[in-house]
Amino acid sequence: MTPDDQVHGLSPQVMYEQFWLKEADQRRKMRMVKAAAGLVVGILLAYRFDLPAPPAVGLAAGLLVAGADMFWAWYSYEATAVWRGRRRGEVITGKLLRRKLRRLGYQVLDGRAVPGQASIDHLVIGPGGIWVVDNEAWDPETEIARYGDRLFLGEKYGTKVAKALVDASDSLAQVLSRESGIPVTIEPLLAVHGGRLRRTVTAEGLTLLKPRLVARWIVRGPRAEFDESQVELLARTAARVLRRMS
Structure with a gap:
């Protein structure tokens, strides 16, 4: 042979x-x-x-x-463990988010299904705003980059990946705004496990970055100013309207 x-x-x-x-x-x-x-x-x-x-x-x-x-x-x-199926990306990112954000007043909800859209791995709600965080893994040779306004994952367009998270974030923002009475916008983030990504790439409405940088991005880039009661109301509303994935 x-x-x-x-x-x-x-x-x-x-x-x-x-x-x-x-x-x-x-x-x-x-x-x-x-x-x-x-x-x-x-x-x-x-x-x-x-x-x-x-x-x-x-x-x-x-x-x-x-x-x-x-x-x-x-x-x-x-670095290839998630891509090889030896570790779960959502577990790694979830631990990092909780360790770095909870003490700053942020709440993290895991494994939620957005009505009419795809499921999301993490929903982060805190004083600085709301973020949807998903996880993806690519092989070590896949270069993740932006050329012009387009996202590229290796030799392929990343439009489908970006659109799914952007649409889920927009849909969830509408639901939370309606149910809580607080106008919100949600920024989608993608934690990248593996692949060739220098630090961060933002294209087609989506920011891709390494898991260890997600919490730092959230803290340094506030989109809103919510007080403690608003954070609690938004977190309770999200927990109520979003179906938890098994």
Whole structure:
């Protein structure tokens, strides 16, 4: 059986994991080469700047390089965990939102169905406004970018993804405004797990960013000024009118 036969029919996620395991020996060999280079550079720098115990300095530099390389390899692999189905993006983002926003007076509702629209992973309501936050995962090679006014996910347009969240946010804003008596607007955000995204991309009414940046974006970009009673009323109204997803 040829290597092509072995991978034929496998999902991209399974193929990624198999290649990752096969390349483990090569990564270890390259790590040893990098550590050796770090050792030599450390010794040379120690002699150059008259540092004590050049061999010890070189050894420390080599170990530091090896440790950094090991961490980067682990981080790169872990960044694909949601895409590979090993972790759930909504769980990761939900924990980050609660840890960073609750103490600031924000409330987070998870897994809600917007009437007539798609379900949403998180609804954030707080002093600065209201945000819909969803989660998506792409493979490590998918570049997420804006060109002109269009959103691109790799070589494909991201219009369908953006429109679904923008429409859900607009529909929910109408429902909450009507049911609570408080005029609201809602900003849609998409927490991106995997893919190639520098920091944030805003296009076609949607902002895409890494999960760890979502709470910071919300705090730094208020859209409204709600007092504590309004936040409570909006949260209760949302909990009442939005069906919780199982």
